[in-house]
Amino acid sequence: MLDSADITTRVEEILNTHKGMEGSLLPILHAIQAEFGYVPQAALPIIAQDLSLSKAEVHGVMSFYHDFREHPAGKHVLKLCRAESCQSMGADRVAAHAQKALGIEWHETTKDGNVTLEPIFCLGLCACGPAAIVDGKLVGRVDEARIDAIIGGLK
């Protein structure tokens, strides 16, 4: 677990690499999430001060976007596309299968902290759906068997 001094040091380093950038808040939040796996609450006042914003404004931006996490995700993140093209190829059925296999709903993490399941709206793989992205790796034509294989591989 990181202590707040570690967080402060790293956040300040990230802020320094974004000096002079126009509209830098999203790139900063992305960099912080890439570093910690989520955006720690402790980072918000440091960012706010650096950008001359209120902490509420920074929180407002962070919480607006689906990508930014307030808490760390599970060890693995499985995102399944829920959009129309994937639906037309059975995405709802595949998602229900994944939820059952993992024993969790959308946005939840398995009890052992291994897998977080999230919906995603379109990966641009609409001609080879249903689509998924597993720890950043794209997967097309996902069916129930594929889900089982993916989950089985997430150790």
Place this chain on the structure above:
Amino acid sequence: MKIYLPLDSAAVALGADEIAESLMFQAKARGVNLTLVRNGSHGMVWLEPMAEIVTDAGRMAFGPLTLSDVPALFGDLASHPKALGKTEDLPWLKAQTRLTFARVGVIDPLSLDDYKAHGGLAGLTLALGMDKAGIVAEVTNSGLRGRGGAGFPTGIKWKTVSEAVADRKYIVCNADEGDSATFADRMLMEGDPFTLIEGMIIAGLATGATKGFVYIRSEYPIAIEVMQKAVKIATDAGVLGASVLGSANAFNIEIRVGAGAYVCGEETSLLNSLEGKRGVVRAKPPLPALQGFMAKPTVVNNVISLASVPVIFEKGAAFYKDFGLGRSRGTIPLQIAGNVKHGGLFEIAFGLTLGEIVDKIAGGSASGRPVKAVQVGGPLGAYFPRALFDTPFGYEEFAGKDGLIGHAGLTVFDDSADMLKQARFAMEFCAIESCGKCTPCRIGAVRGVETVDRIAKGDASAIPLLTDLCNTMKSGSLCALGGFTPYPVMSALTHFPDDFAPMKEAAE
């Protein structure tokens, strides 16, 4: 030995990286000196991963490849079980008019030399010899309209920015391609990134802007990587920078990454996001063309709009305008998706009928069942029944049938689709993605889900209520998210009333 194998996301999602690894391994084991070029996809997604081997006769295609097909690629090619013949002879490619996508799949996306050898930078070179008004006039004369979905004439937008007086101006490329069934922006950025860069530089020359941003959605990791590399290569080569191709004009590009908000595909919301704010929609006026990024005059154009500019200069506005029908000029990259036999990207002049696209080009459904509905234009587009399959593909033609072409994505559904469920999803999606600024969208979408649920339970009195709610959302929302969600909902209700009938549940 030279082999092309796509780095395109769809090819990768179907195993292209594993095929690439196997090719390298097999080549090494056989002592073959292999040059493996990771190119863009030709757009035949059902054939991906599709490798092309360069032979004396031309590029020979093989696909869809599995790992077990790899060893035979080093043997007698004619007898390879996945041999498709010469790439250029494939019927799906031959039937197209590839202008914007001419180089996608053909060249090494990150080779500037390859780009130039295939006509790249010819348009920019011509534009550098023209004045601002001349560049704007060329784009106006081409008839190019915004390919993001709104269909606003690109030349008029550029003219407004060009004539605005300001100390700084910006070119913002909207690469937040969030509509389901669309992937043209992604394929272009992955397969021919320099075309987009060239188009943005020309936009800069036309307007006096010296800074450009490409706002790419985070769901497109490969496109982000390719664009970042391409900008670096273009900058190092002097295509971008203080002196574009040695001229007195400066232009720089920065790649920015979205954060999973669909509404940021709306231009004012995108600008707020780019400024580091919540992606909340802005009221218009002021137009972004006058007060856009950081309140400075800004061109906000879709990837395909900008990427179509170089070919317009290379071949001339008249050449481009010659394609199409009515007020829809030039070509459109159709993105055929969902439950189809042959899905992918198909660039053609405007004017094919929906039926020709679905039945002939796409070859019907993947499941083999009858096609029930086609959603055209993404999650905010209408569902078209077979009765409207004679609608020609054009902006006005689709608007005339209470639909829209949007970004030209088509999702095909077979007869197992439940249109009430699709209508409910449209409302649910709007509720999830609403930026929250205006009431009809923020609250209307939530009430919409509830109202569809009432209909599903057999409450017929909720049908007029849903219609009324859709009218309120349509006329009262600030942007297309709330304003266009009624398209899928009302089209489902209008064209597929049986799915909304009260006896439905009882019958089941």
